[in-house]
Amino acid sequence: MSSDPYLLPNGRVLRYNYGERLVHWTAGISYLYLLLTGLAFWSPWLFWIAVVLGGATVSRELHPWAGVIFVLATWKMYSMWASQMRETPADKAWWDAIGHYIRNEDERVPSADRFNPGQKLLFWGFFWCGIVLLLTGLVLWFPNWIPWQLNFLKLLAVILHPIAALVTIALFMIHVYMGTAMEHGAFGSVIRGDVSRSWAEHHHRTWYQQLTKGSSARK
DSSP, X not given: OOSSTTBOTTSEXXXXXXXXXXXXXXXXXXHHHHHHHHHHHHOGGGTHHHHHTTOHHHHHHHHHHHHHHXXXXXXXXXXXXXXXXXXXXXXXXXXXXXXXXXXXXXXXXXXXXXSOHHHHHHHHHHHHHHHHHHHHHHHHHOGGGSOGGGTHHHHHHHHHHHHHHHHHHHHHHHHHHIIIIISTTXXXXXXXXXXXXXXXXXXXXXXXXXXXXHHHXXX
């Protein structure tokens, strides 16, 4: 039996522990609600979404609270993963081979750590957009708290809030595509938590080699 908590005795590798999966899905579900209600507020053509979700009043009341949940979950993910999301010298080689990654030519894609550079970009994109959405959302949530001398903040919030939201929508679509089509088995890892050793070695070889090397050193 392996002494490494990531190398499971059933021959699989722990990709995400329970806490990581819980935070991920908390962020994901709250974001999906924000996405749907936000689109309903953004365009009259999409207002039917708010009706389906309980009506305009319910959606308007719950939208900011879902935003609070999303921000808290995003901050928790930052505390868990920020140190693993820093750019490394090896990331440049991965970006240089991004065409091969998109075409699923995995044999020509450089080895990746636990999170590849594309995942790091998505992480930081959601993090910084989350901050913009939080600050502008507070202005829109409590407009009466803004003194008249700072009324320009309301206009700024009206402009920046949907822009940041649209950026996150693009990131979300990329995230779903990467987790389903680009890395088959990745979606299952955020449900069960584990992946096969062959999957870990194939998609995140640097990370897998670090795990096996560390396990061998402790024996």
